[in-house]
Amino acid sequence: MQYIFILFTIRIVWTNGQSSNFPDCKSGPLSSFPICNQSLPSRQRTVDLISRMTIMEKISHMITTADTIPRLGLPKYEWWSEALHGLGYSPGVLFGGDLPAATSFPMPINLGATFNMRLVHDIANIISTEARAFNNEGRAGLTFFTPNINIFRDPRWGRGQETPGEDPFLTSQYVYALIEGLQRGDDERYLKIAANCKHFDAYDLEDWNGTNRHHFDAKVTDQDLVETYLPSFKTCIQDAQVASIMCSYNSINGIPACAHQFLLETIARESFHLNGFVVSDCGAIGNILYTHHYTSTVEDTVAVALHAGTDLECGVFYLFHLYDALNSKTIVETDIDQSLMRTFDVLIRLGWFDPPEQQIYRQLNKNNVDTLEARELSLRSAQESIVLLKNVDQVLPLNINLLKNKKIALIGPTADATVTMQGIYHGQAPFLIDPVTGFKNLTAGNFINIEHARGCEISSHNEKDFAAAIKLARSSDIVFFFGGIDHTIEREGVDRKSIDLPDIQLTLIKQLEKVARSPLHIVIMSGGGVDLSYIRDSAQCASLLWIGYPGQSGGLGLATVVFGQYNPAGRLPVTIYPASYVNEVSMFDMQMRPASNNPGRTYKFYTGKAVYEFGYGLSYTTFNYTWNNNTIISLHSIQSLIENNHSFLRTIISLIRVNVTNTGNMAGDDVVLAYVTQPNTIDNQIVPFKQLFGFERIHLAINETKEVFFPFTIEAALAVTRDGSKWLYSGFYRIFIGQQQMFSIELRGQSTRLA
Ligand SMILES: *[C@@H]1O[C@H](CO)[C@@H](O)[C@H](O)[C@H]1NC(C)=O
Ligand SMILES: *[C@@H]1O[C@H](CO)[C@@H](O)[C@H](O)[C@H]1NC(C)=O
Ligand SMILES: *[C@@H]1O[C@H](CO)[C@@H](O)[C@H](O)[C@H]1NC(C)=O
Ligand SMILES: *[C@@H]1O[C@H](CO)[C@@H](O)[C@H](O)[C@H]1NC(C)=O
Ligand SMILES: *[C@@H]1O[C@H](CO)[C@@H](O)[C@H](O)[C@H]1NC(C)=O
Ligand SMILES: *[C@@H]1O[C@H](CO)[C@@H](O)[C@H](O)[C@H]1NC(C)=O
Ligand SMILES: *[C@@H]1O[C@H](CO)[C@@H](O)[C@H](O)[C@H]1NC(C)=O
Ligand SMILES: *[C@@H]1O[C@H](CO)[C@@H](O)[C@H](O)[C@H]1NC(C)=O
Numbered sequence: 001m002q003y004i005f006i007l008f009t010i011r012i013v014w015t016n017g018q019s020s021n022f023p024d025c026k027s028g029p030l031s032s033f034p035i036c037n038q039s040l041p042s043r044q045r046t047v048d049l050i051s052r053m054t055i056m057e058k059i060s061h062m063i064t065t066a067d068t069i070p071r072l073g074l075p076k077y078e079w080w081s082e083a084l085h086g087l088g089y090s091p092g093v094l095f096g097g098d099l100p101a102a103t104s105f106p107m108p109i110n111l112g113a114t115f116n117m118r119l120v121h122d123i124a125n126i127i128s129t130e131a132r133a134f135n136n137e138g139r140a141g142l143t144f145f146t147p148n149i150n151i152f153r154d155p156r157w158g159r160g161q162e163t164p165g166e167d168p169f170l171t172s173q174y175v176y177a178l179i180e181g182l183q184r185g186d187d188e189r190y191l192k193i194a195a196n197c198k199h200f201d202a203y204d205l206e207d208w209n210g211t212n213r214h215h216f217d218a219k220v221t222d223q224d225l226v227e228t229y230l231p232s233f234k235t236c237i238q239d240a241q242v243a244s245i246m247c248s249y250n251s252i253n254g255i256p257a258c259a260h261q262f263l264l265e266t267i268a269r270e271s272f273h274l275n276g277f278v279v280s281d282c283g284a285i286g287n288i289l290y291t292h293h294y295t296s297t298v299e300d301t302v303a304v305a306l307h308a309g310t311d312l313e314c315g316v317f318y319l320f321h322l323y324d325a326l327n328s329k330t331i332v333e334t335d336i337d338q339s340l341m342r343t344f345d346v347l348i349r350l351g352w353f354d355p356p357e358q359q360i361y362r363q364l365n366k367n368n369v370d371t372l373e374a375r376e377l378s379l380r381s382a383q384e385s386i387v388l389l390k391n392v393d394q395v396l397p398l399n400i401n402l403l404k405n406k407k408i409a410l411i412g413p414t415a416d417a418t419v420t421m422q423g424i425y426h427g428q429a430p431f432l433i434d435p436v437t438g439f440k441n442l443t444a445g446n447f448i449n450i451e452h453a454r455g456c457e458i459s460s461h462n463e464k465d466f467a468a469a470i471k472l473a474r475s476s477d478i479v480f481f482f483g484g485i486d487h488t489i490e491r492e493g494v495d496r497k498s499i500d501l502p503d504i505q506l507t508l509i510k511q512l513e514k515v516a517r518s519p520l521h522i523v524i525m526s527g528g529g530v531d532l533s534y535i536r537d538s539a540q541c542a543s544l545l546w547i548g549y550p551g552q553s554g555g556l557g558l559a560t561v562v563f564g565q566y567n568p569a570g571r572l573p574v575t576i577y578p579a580s581y582v583n584e585v586s587m588f589d590m591q592m593r594p595a596s597n598n599p600g601r602t603y604k605f606y607t608g609k610a611v612y613e614f615g616y617g618l619s620y621t622t623f624n625y626t627w628n629n630n631t632i633i634s635l636h637s638i639q640s641l642i643e644n645n646h647s648f649l650r651t652i653i654s655l656i657r658v659n660v661t662n663t664g665n666m667a668g669d670d671v672v673l674a675y676v677t678q679p680n681t682i683d684n685q686i687v688p689f690k691q692l693f694g695f696e697r698i699h700l701a702i703n704e705t706k707e708v709f710f711p712f713t714i715e716a717a718l719a720v721t722r723d724g725s726k727w728l729y730s731g732f733y734r735i736f737i738g739q740q741q742m743f744s745i746e747l748r749g750q751s752t753r754l755a
Pocket of ligand 7: 652
């Protein structure tokens with residue numbers, strides 16, 4: 001989304017304050033109408049309300065900045081609020097007064113790296129609680145345009161940081177946990193808040209080689225659609241029952257997303273059973289006409305969008321042109337009514353028209369914001385997301401007791417990062433603990449000298465600050481370099497051209513290597529992957545940590561890892577490609593499987609050698625995996641597995657069990673990843689190298705063993721063929737736990753098409 005038409009409305013909407021925040025169902029004109037009668041079915045309530053609205057009033061409610069209707073006692077409502085990783089700046093959210101700030105959690109790319117979906121659920125629960133507190137004071141709406149669940153297809157994508165990574169299974173697990181935490185709280189009668197899964201669909205390009213998202217036509221095969229671009233939306237809509245989805249700026253195979261009847265009606269509504277509304281990305285209806293040139297008149301544009309099922313517009317195209325479309329008869333009034341039914345239904349489910357006394361969510365207030373629990377959870381999620389990539393001779397963690405009177409240099413452009421730690425789509429945090437502050441905090445009272453020198457900017461060519469940094473490094477016992485990238489080169493609207501670490505940073509690292517008394521420690525802040533092969537291979541770099549954009553307590557979380565108060569267990573949620581990757585495949589190429597001019601995408605299909613693989617991450621301790629028999633071949637008949645069972649997709653073929661033992665000398669978490677490699681198919685298509693079907697993050701004390709379970713279901717075994725159908729093939733399925741092959745399962749019988 002971008003703030004094109006809407007910014008000017010922020011003040012207008014919210015200066016009215018609390019009094020007009022909710023409809024007056026006690027004494028206002030609405031109070032005697034069915035809309036305010038809780039005992040009536042939702043449909044009856046909305047039908048009646050809509051029947052009382054004039055056509056112009058209806059039109060004014062077809063856009064996200066819905067106008068007041070004083071005649072009916074209906075207040076203004078701003079549909080557009082943001083909460084990607086904490087309440088975020090947006091037209092509906094206003095920080096100030098009693099509520100100057102909200103908890104800022106790490107970016108979703110970090111949450112992907114935690115592989116901890118209970119954590120994701122708990123974070124979402126706090127976000128929705130804070131959202132309700134803001135809403136009760138007229139400082140936020142109840143409808144949030146979050147999360148972003150597009151697949152992080154290409155490392156150049158500027159908004160990949162908003163997602164949990166490149167894997168459809170991980171993204172599906174993430175979105176389920178997240179939507180549960182956002183929408184479902186203690187009161188089952190009401191939505192806690194309404195979430196929005198975006199951007200539907202195949203949106204993962206901002207601006208590359210002269211074509212931006214407003215003009216881009218994503219060419220997607222049926223196979224990639226079913227295998228990669230739809231699963232997270234399926235889980236979001238069908239399983240988590242999100243209250244809304246957003247159609248995207250781009251076209252898909254020649255049809256603009258907000259005019260895409262097949263995707264919006266056939267897939268989202270009929271197949272996934274969307275129970276809620278479709279909102280356009282901001283300005284995306286105008287795109288149908290002005291950038292995609294899919295239509296040639298405003299009337300037809302309104303008609304294709306509305307008939308495809310785009311119920312609500314972020315923008316003003318509907319506001320200006322719905323009436324023209326009615327006049328020209330490209331639409332009829334009941335088309336508008338149908339959309340309003342869907343949007344008002346969500347407000348009813350949010351309890352907007354119901355008495356506040358009996359709604360626990362309406363009692364939440366400033367005491368429920370920025371709580372101690374929320375602060376701890378933000379810190380813990382930063383800790384859990386940090387990925388240790390290199391640690392020569394267990395140089396980390398540093399032992400504070402051995403550092404008395406020593407000097408530690410913190411050099412580099414992200415050492416004192418504050419707002420940068422919040423990534424994009426952020427809000428006002430209550431505080432921001434940068435790495436320098438975090439290091440000082442943890443070492444306080446231990447006579448350790450922590451000094452900071454910036455050295456260089458993220459990506460300029462100016463070496464004027466090198467000298468001071470080198471002087472500091474020379475006089476220090478331990479040198480950290482804090483590099484990476486930031487919103488100046490990866491953000492909404494901006495894709496990277498290069499995935500190298502910016503030149504200036506590598507130049508400085510090489511100079512620091514020459515003067516430092518001991519090998520360097522490197523910390524990388526970034527959302528998208530950066531080629532880290534120089535650091536990986538350099539003998540003068542002792543350790544390497546990736547910290548994503550770790551939120552309000554990111555610097556403290558990092559320091560606890562460095563000094564061993566927290567044992568890192570994050571795993572990369574993306575493949576780290578070599579820098580040459582960007583020359584090997586066009587950003588426009590949506591295909592996942594390798595082909596000429598495409599080395600393949602993500603851990604499933606990339607045929608080159610990754611710098612660091614998806615799922616990679618070290619610990620300060622060691623883990624050993626054992627299972628009962630590593631040569632077991634279990635045999636199943638396909639026909640007996642699927643016979644007479646309507647929920648056969650969830651049918652368990654084999655329950656994978658593995659014992660994990662902490663065999664090192666520090667307590668810590670392990671992320672256990674379960675993959676399957678499918679048999680080769682009869683039509684000779686490329687099968688994924690492997691495919692994640694389960695993961696579990698567990699904590700193990702020294703010497704402790706825990707057994708983890710991964711149900712290997714029919715769904716996990718299914719292969720997607722060229723035409724987008726799903727098949728259960730006969731043959732051998734190899735199961736991997738982490739990197740280790742565990743055992744094989746053989747399915748015999750007739751290969752069968754199941755979906
Ligand atoms: C609400 O609807 C119920 C069911 O139709 C009806 O019995 C009741 O009188 C209505 N209440 C009000 C205040 O109109
Ligand atoms: C360290 O950080 C914690 C948590 O933010 C804070 O309570 C404590 O006062 C800090 N200590 C120092 C010495 O800065
Ligand atoms: C990028 O744009 C240039 C100039 O239009 C064109 O020659 C080139 O083929 C494009 N590259 C890709 C990968 O699309
Ligand atoms: C892991 O456990 C297996 C089976 O008990 C044992 O043979 C192996 O030596 C262990 N490996 C390590 C590194 O402890
Ligand atoms: C794990 O260890 C327990 C206790 O030793 C044992 O009963 C169980 O069978 C083991 N499970 C596997 C999968 O090896
Ligand atoms: C382990 O697998 C082999 C090969 O399938 C089999 O012969 C053996 O009986 C199995 N052992 C156990 C304990 O299940
Ligand atoms: C159908 O599959 C489900 C999910 O695996 C299972 O719980 C159920 O027992 C099966 N029913 C029959 C009749 O096999
Ligand atoms: C872990 O097990 C080893 C070998 O049995 C033992 O020597 C050590 O004391 C144990 N450590 C702890 C903390 O239990």
